[in-house]
Amino acid sequence: MNMEIAFSPGITTCPKCGSKLVLYKTERRIVKSTGYTFTAVHRPMMCRHDGTVFRSERISEIVSPHCTYANDVMLESSVMRYIEGRSSSEIALDLHNGISERHVRNLGIMALDIFPAIHEDNMEKLKSAVHSYILQIDGTTDSEFSMIVVVRDVLSDFVLHAERCSSESHENIKSVLQVVKNRFGDPSGITSDMRSGIISAARETFPG
Ligand SMILES: [Zn+2]
Numbered sequence: 001m002n003m004e005i006a007f008s009p010g011i012t013t014c015p016k017c018g019s020k021l022v023l024y025k026t027e028r029r030i031v032k033s034t035g036y037t038f039t040a041v042h043r044p045m046m047c048r049h050d051g052t053v054f055r056s057e058r059i060s061e062i063v064s065p066h067c068t069y070a071n072d073v074m075l076e077s078s079v080m081r082y083i084e085g086r087s088s089s090e091i092a093l094d095l096h097n098g099i100s101e102r103h104v105r106n107l108g109i110m111a112l113d114i115f116p117a118i119h120e121d122n123m124e125k126l127k128s129a130v131h132s133y134i135l136q137i138d139g140t141t142d143s144e145f146s147m148i149v150v151v152r153d154v155l156s157d158f159v160l161h162a163e164r165c166s167s168e169s170h171e172n173i174k175s176v177l178q179v180v181k182n183r184f185g186d187p188s189g190i191t192s193d194m195r196s197g198i199i200s201a202a203r204e205t206f207p208g
Contacts, residue, residue: 003038007056009045019049031063032097033070069099069107077104078111082140082148116162127183130158135180135187137198139168149176154191160184173201181205 012021024046031040040063044055063070073095080091081104088104095104119126133153140148149172150162161180165172186206192198 003036004041005038006041006043007059008043009054009056010058011045011054014047014049014052014054016052017047017049019047021045021054022048024053030068031070032068032073032099033062034072034076034095034097037097069097069103073097073099074107074111074114077107078115081108082111112164119159119162123183126158126160130156130160130184132188133160133184134189134191135160135202137173137177137190137192137202139165149173151176151180154189168197170197170201173198174205177201177205 009021013019014021022045024044027040027042027044029040029042031038040059042056042059044053046053061071077091077095077099080086080094081088086094088108089101092099092101092104130153132155134155136152136154138150138152140150147165147168148162149165149168151160152158153160160183161176163176163179165176190202190206192202
């Protein structure tokens, strides 16, 4: 079954000059999502008066301009890769949509840049949601990038900060904790798996 989903900008007149928009062109492309494959029919519109082209924002939220695989594939494969700790080849097989092991690996690498950027963009929202927090700090090893240090609030389960580090050294942990302190203040409690480097870094950053 070939499902078609239509996309167009949600406006009918030009926000700049108020003129009526006319169809600019029709673009059809195959998009593979985690659950299904569909044909995206995108109809950008053009201002009749000044020629400005308006594209659908919705489609750019769903899939990157030159990618066949929808953004949810990146999200799902990154959860399997970094949270469940599975290999790229296993994930490729499991997704059942023809994606290659290499592509899964590339999406995982892209995700390590994109997700922190989304996190930073939403920092004010996060700050306003976190008042009192209990800090939990953990390191996750990654075969390609050595180590990702994750600082989480136990109460809300929000990730406060995550950073790629070369190792779980005292200095690295301290600099990660300093970022958290600057943004969220002192925690009301600290938990960790109690490795000595983490404990001493936490004591120095949050004395008392
Ligand atoms: Zn216009």
